[in-house]
Amino acid sequence: MRSRPFNEDPLSQQSPRMTVFFEEYSDIIPDFSSFEESLRKPLPTHIRINRLLIEPASLINALEEKGIHLIRASRRHDTICRATGFPSPGNLLEYFLGYIHPQALTSSVAALVLAPESNSYLLDMCAAPGGKTAHCADIMNNTGLIISNDLYTSRHVALGHTLARMGVLNAAITAYQAQEFPLRQRFDFIMADVPCSCEGKFRQAGKATGYRESSGKKMLPDLQRKILLRGFDLLRKDGQMLYSTCTYNPRENESVVNRLLNERNAELLSIDVEFDVEAGLTNWNGEKYDKRLERAVRFYPHRVDSVGFFMARIGRRG
Amino acid sequence: MVRNTQLLAAASRLKIAHVGLRAFQRAGAFVKPTTRLIQNFGRFATRAKLQIDKAQLQALLRAEKIPVDMTLDNGYVILAMGEGSVLGLGLCIHGMVSSQLPRKELRGAMLKCHVEQDHRRSESEQGGISC
Numbered sequence: 001m002r003s004r005p006f007n008e009d010p011l012s013q014q015s016p017r018m019t020v021f022f023e024e025y026s027d028i029i030p031d032f033s034s035f036e037e038s039l040r041k042p043l044p045t046h047i048r049i050n051r052l053l054i055e056p057a058s059l060i061n062a063l064e065e066k067g068i069h070l071i072r073a074s075r076r077h078d079t080i081c082r083a084t085g086f087p088s089p090g091n092l093l094e095y096f097l098g099y100i101h102p103q104a105l106t107s108s109v110a111a112l113v114l115a116p117e118s119n120s121y122l123l124d125m126c127a128a129p130g131g132k133t134a135h136c137a138d139i140m141n142n143t144g145l146i147i148s149n150d151l152y153t154s155r156h157v158a159l160g161h162t163l164a165r166m167g168v169l170n171a172a173i174t175a176y177q178a179q180e181f182p183l184r185q186r187f188d189f190i191m192a193d194v195p196c197s198c199e200g201k202f203r204q205a206g207k208a209t210g211y212r213e214s215s216g217k218k219m220l221p222d223l224q225r226k227i228l229l230r231g232f233d234l235l236r237k238d239g240q241m242l243y244s245t246c247t248y249n250p251r252e253n254e255s256v257v258n259r260l261l262n263e264r265n266a267e268l269l270s271i272d273v274e275f276d277v278e279a280g281l282t283n284w285n286g287e288k289y290d291k292r293l294e295r296a297v298r299f300y301p302h303r304v305d306s307v308g309f310f311m312a313r314i315g316r317r318g
Numbered sequence: 319m320v321r322n323t324q325l326l327a328a329a330s331r332l333k334i335a336h337v338g339l340r341a342f343q344r345a346g347a348f349v350k351p352t353t354r355l356i357q358n359f360g361r362f363a364t365r366a367k368l369q370i371d372k373a374q375l376q377a378l379l380r381a382e383k384i385p386v387d388m389t390l391d392n393g394y395v396i397l398a399m400g401e402g403s404v405l406g407l408g409l410c411i412h413g414m415v416s417s418q419l420p421r422k423e424l425r426g427a428m429l430k431c432h433v434e435q436d437h438r439r440s441e442s443e444q445g446g447i448s449c
Contacts, residue, residue, distance in 0.1 A: 053357075053358075091425070091428055093403075093424075093429060095428075096423055096428060097357065097403055097405070098357065121325045121328065142321055143323070145321075145323050145325035145326060145328075147332065153335065156335060156336065160336055164339055164340065164352075165354065167357070167358050168339070169320060169321045170323070170338075171320075172329055172332075172334050172337040172338070173335045173336040173337070174333060174334060175333070175335050182331070185328060185331070185332065
């Protein structure tokens with residue numbers, strides 16, 4: 001796809017649509033004008049260093065010798081970096097070798113928040129293309145077992161390729177509908193990065209990568225609720241689950257989690273991240289949500305300079 | 319190939335589409351280790367290992383054969399570059415090695431940074447370019 005020159009500001013050309021669309025969030029997104037401004041800027045390139053195959057310091061030095069400068073994007077984790085002046089990490093030899101994986105900062109944070117333990121049993125409910133599964137395998141040091149699930153077998157090619165490239169040895173791929181995953185299993189950790197309207201990816205000028213127009217959006221909350229409920233039912237007694245989306249829409253975020261809190265004996269666990277985040281909403285558009293939703297977090301592009309994101313960490317009550 | 323764990327017994331009740339890392343594949347009448355298997359475990363090999371440089375890798379990616387000094391048996395040979403980076407397999411026949419690396423994944427463009435860097439370094443040493 002030919003990209004448009006940046007100075008044409010296609011975002012302002014599209015602004016009537018964008019204004020109408022994001023305007024409904026103007027009362028929940030802090031510093032809304034800065035938020036709008038951030039959507040005009042290109043998404044920075046973040047990469048995750050794969051510790052299964054290389055130590056971060058070695059990789060950073062090797063790329064430095066090639067003139068590629070990596071800046072740590074996290075004070076706590078040396079595996080998440082920002083690549084300056086090199087927009088295509090997929091063209092590096094280190095990508096082929098599985099040493100790096102291009103991944104948005106907020107996507108990288110998801111597995112760190114879930115923090116699966118070594119030798120545990122993990123389910124990634126909507127796994128393709130495999131970035132979060134691979135990150136979980138890294139955190140688990142390739143121990144335990146990950147069930148990496150994606151409904152569409154056509155996506156298994158990309159999923160399998162990512163896992164193989166990154167040296168993941170503790171994963172098995174399944175093809176269930178996430179909301180119908182068999183109940184005869186119980187997992188220690190569950191990643192539910194569900195299909196969503198991808199509003200958080202509306203960032204690059206002239207591109208709405210993966211962004212879904214309104215006709216598909218209406219179906220999403222019902223699907224997301226079913227996936228979340230099934231995921232919760234698959235949790236062990238002291239298991240933990242992360243529900244995440246890359247959208248700002250409370251109908252797909254707080255409202256869905258609120259339904260879980262009403263229908264199951266679930267608890268929202270606090271999330272401790274070093275980044276500038278906003279708490280989950282407790283009301284929106286006339287709808288009130290459980291107060292515990294304040295423990296969820298929202299990532300905005302003008303605060304973290306990455307894809308917009310929502311996360312809620314969930315456990316069983318008691 | 320998959321890491322052994324007691325959890326596999328629980329997972330056996332699921333309908334598995336694919337498990338672990340594919341270790342071998344058919345190459346005509348032969349069985350060939352996959353590139354990913356070699357990348358993960360090739361560093362432990364004590365035989366049939368060949369250290370190559372960037373120029374040799376570029377030649378292999380152009381589908382050229384490279385001569386080798388070592389006395390290598392005919393057959394697959396592990397290609398390594400730099401410190402500890404195992405690329406995959408080559409095929410040695412009578413002292414000439416051809417690439418068995420996945421062409422679609424490993425492109426000449428991936429070496430461009432390296433080559434440009436080396437080129438800049440050598441030119442600056444000759445006093446030809448100021449950075």
